[in-house]
Amino acid sequence: MKFDTVVLGGGMVGVSVAVHLQKRGLTVALVDRKAPGNETSFGNAGLIQREGVYPYAFPRDASTLLRYARNRSLDVRYHFSAMPKLLPFLYRYWHYSRADRHTAIARSYATLIEHCVSEHRALIDASGAQALVRTGGWLKVFRSARKQDAALRDVERWQAEYGVTFDALDATQLRRAEPSLSHALLGALRYTDAESVSDPNALVTAYARYFEQLGGRVFIGDASTLEPHWSVDTDAGRIDAQSAVISLGPWSDTVSARFGYRLPLAVKRGYHMHYAAQDGAKLNQPVLDTEIGYMITPMARGIRLTTGAELAACDAPATPVQLDAIEPIARATFPLGARLDERPWLGRRPCTPDMMPIIGPATRHKDLWFAFGHAHHGLTLGPVTGRLLAEMMTGAATVTDPHPFRADRF
Template sequence: MTNSVDAIVLGAGVVGVSAAVHLQRRGLAVALVDRKMPGAETSYGNGGLIQREGVYPYAFPRRLSVLLNYAGNRAPDVRYHVGALLKTAPFLLRYWRHSRPDRHAAIARLYAPLIEHCVAEHRMLAEAAGASDLIRHQGWFKIFHDARTQEAQTREAQKWFDEFGVAFEACNAAALRQAEPDLSPSLIGGLRYPDADTVSDPGALTAAYARYFESLGGRILHGDANTLEPGWSVRTQEGVVTARAAVVALGPWSSDLVNARLGYRLPLAVKRGYHRHYAPAPGARLTHPVLDVANGFLLAPMSRGIRVTTGVEFADRDAPKTPDQIAAVEPMARELFPLGQAIEAEPWMGARPCTPDMLPIIGPAPRHRDLWFAFGHAHHGLTLGPVTGRLIAEMMTGAETFVDSAPFRADRF
């Protein structure tokens, strides 16, 4: 059986689902194709932050002292597999070059218009999907053990405010304890970003957006994106689906299709990460996500418990798990907040799709007509899912785009 639609969206993470929603809302008949259920992969495992403050994407460290610290491969926030580090060395060199302060500032000016709309676009989709209860409008905290780190982070927050109007609140130890009384009394203070939203279950939010897509008449099909053929067609369990246009929103798997099968040479890499849920100790409560800046892990109150997320692991995407970071930060997390038993038998692992210039790839494929790209969001996939979905739908339907799309085109490489 052959099915015909206007557009195929490949990938049912938050970016792909959001693109499918916005295309369907604009009157196109859309098929959303993935091998798993919506929100079951990368969009499931993150800190649940919609980062309105995230105007500066995460840069590669350039200070020699920081790099030497990471070289020992024992830092809690960054780990690596030696073989993967050697294989991705050209990518990392480009990443390091783009992280030069003046270049990073220029990138932030291109990136900030996307970030500016992230909260509003999520709230709009969540309300339409009947999922507003999954989003909390209370912000999140960075927390500090020492004055030097606090002062440096406060200067950075002031810079973001001066350049982009990103609000922040500096908190001393007493104010932090008032907001989160069960955190360790050894903390000296924090920074709160009040305009950011947080999510109690990112996977459930993505699934809710997918149900909204279906309520609009969209179809969710199970299939292998790597069967995509120019034309465009893809094989699914429900039969072959054909369409005038296709959108690649496969996150860390985008390179399998775009580079390996379609012949592009886009510079894509992954940063792996881990999380695990813990029950809070009896009587303990955490209201806001809190980032331990010194040690690079996040505690986030989720529907399943307290989610402990790690920093970055440079490794092959499909290499076996090496959850050393979770093992390293769990004792620190327990000192920070009274955690009970782990809920899962083992940590979850996922991969963040990254580009060396820290900007996502959003727009038309350079060499294939009616093929569109929407991937490479690194640490901000959840944050920018609905923004990207709206932008790609506007581009595909010839509408005026609500932000300038030029910085994110694939032909910049």
């Protein structure tokens, strides 16, 4: 029960960290309260977002802020009770979202994004998970020419700055690509270098099996029992390790706070539901209805409808009002049939105010490392994060400069 490293957290990021450390010759224990892939990584849109060089910013125009303040928006809702605690975080988020700051953040963020597909592909091939992945990108669809033109200007800039590839589809081309979508849609952008996953949980599970094939060990355990230097309780007894990695997604700050770290982490909660497709309708790729704020994605279980963001306490009771509000709109966009899940799934995206993850060493404890705060891009950035952190921990040359993601930047 002695290991070189214990990785706390069995989501996409934690599993990827464990894989890369084990590949580099360390003995690694992966610990979580559930089997790998059954928390935040279970329920997302399944995108590997090569185009995602600009992380999701906080709106700064008055009209959008007023719309959100009324708390009736389809894409963002909030719990009034959570606002006193969240307001300082939201102010910092708003601060970093100013156009010039957001542009500077993108320059650092893009150094991770540029490796997201290639690093996933390496693990997909090694784990035999090819059947879970679709190539060819995903679609952002539009209901107004104004929104489509603005999005086209953005992606043309991303192409010039970061090599993002895309196709612009008019209404006829969109109907050819997705015949079952509503003809009310005017067109779309297809992000062609992105890939998507038919079952995110199954992909994490495949990576975890590969980790075990490499000699790693998976334990069910309680991360809150972590003690220097370093041990943690599991269902198989207490295990000891020379180093520890906190990669617990939205619960990372709870454990890091026990050691005196006050890292700014909040959650954007989201919901999903699966549906049958009516009358032989087929969805070929993920589709974001950008002006409404939801996504429909073909998954192994059915068509997955995912919501936008809910700002609330991490473990507050579920309030899936967004899902109920967008379902009729989604049904008019694509012929969804019966609900296939007993209840909506609730997930939590761990977010930092500057929109970038925390990757690297803790500042006051030897051999304690962080890998969390990936917001909407945990699935996208898991493998490259795992590689980067493993390189840092073993003293190897790093795939990119880790400095922008350090814990002490706050």
